[in-house]
Amino acid sequence: MGYPTQTQLKSMARSLQQQIDVANELQMDFAAQLLAMAVMEITTKIHGITQQELNALCECIEGSSPPERKQATEPVSGLRNFDRRSRTRRSRS
Numbered sequence: 001m002g003y004p005t006q007t008q009l010k011s012m013a014r015s016l017q018q019q020i021d022v023a024n025e026l027q028m029d030f031a032a033q034l035l036a037m038a039v040m041e042i043t044t045k046i047h048g049i050t051q052q053e054l055n056a057l058c059e060c061i062e063g064s065s066p067p068e069r070k071q072a073t074e075p076v077s078g079l080r081n082f083d084r085r086s087r088t089r090r091s092r093s
Contacts, residue, residue: 013042
């Protein structure tokens, strides 16, 4: 199977957004956040946004945020780091 098309990616993002809406209705905030992260990854792929560009945007936003809005980040027990740079690529056979 080849790379997904723009139409497939957009369809997947719409479907996930519907699931986010359901998760929010059920007050499943963490599930909604995880699904939103997936939508963000798909959206960056659709628009050709690189990881470096996304990192630069995050750094810019973090630098311009008022200090009282910044929260200490504590690792959540049992979850892996979401930083893709630290992962090795798995081959799909």
